[in-house]
Amino acid sequence: MMMFIRAEREGDWPLHLEAFTLMMPYFYAAGHVHYAGHGLFYLRSMEALPTKVLDLFMKGEHVLRHIPGIWNGIWSDMYIETTFMRYGHGKGGIIGITLKPETLKIWALSLHLCSKLESNLSEMVDGDRGNVQIIHKEKAQARISSDRKDREGI
Incomplete structure (x- = not known):
């Protein structure tokens, strides 16, 4: 596994x-x-x-990535789920409209398009300076420092 x-x-x-x-x-x-x-x-x-x-x-x-880089490929079903969770629970997301079935249906059917549009706009603004993961997040200096502090009780 x-x-x-x-x-x-x-x-x-x-x-x-x-x-x-x-x-x-x-x-x-x-x-x-x-x-x-x-x-x-x-x-x-x-x-x-x-x-x-x-x-x-x-x-x-054959895998998808939210951020280009290493060790972050995920299965397509997980990508879809995390995309919906990321954009669905953010500002303007599903919270508050769940009691209106027609509104919820429109939101669910258009979310992927809105998310892609938002991603494209961010890429246009940021250019190629977007996030690229070159090391695993557990090896990042901030993660190592905070782990050391936890172990030493700082």
Whole structure:
């Protein structure tokens, strides 16, 4: 499982396939017949990818990232969920409109468009100076300093 998480975080396609292959017996052993059956179909389908798609996946484009950089690739379903959580609970989000079904429906159906527009505008204003994660957040100086203070009781 840890190998699979690493593969996703790093955007490592060959490691993704190897880890998934190694997880298959556990699906069967745990009685998860749907995961097992669909997992096998998934593996066979991924082995037959068109060259153009395979090239993109080998570059790490099978995962999504909120911030460009290292060790921050996430699964598409997690990306969608975190995007909705990020923008949905912010200013102008879902809080306060949940009792109005029609308003909630419009908000939910247009959120992804509004979020993309906001992201594009921020990129235009900031240019290429946007956030790029070059080290894992746990290795950042602020995190190391605060961890040291916690351990030493400072």
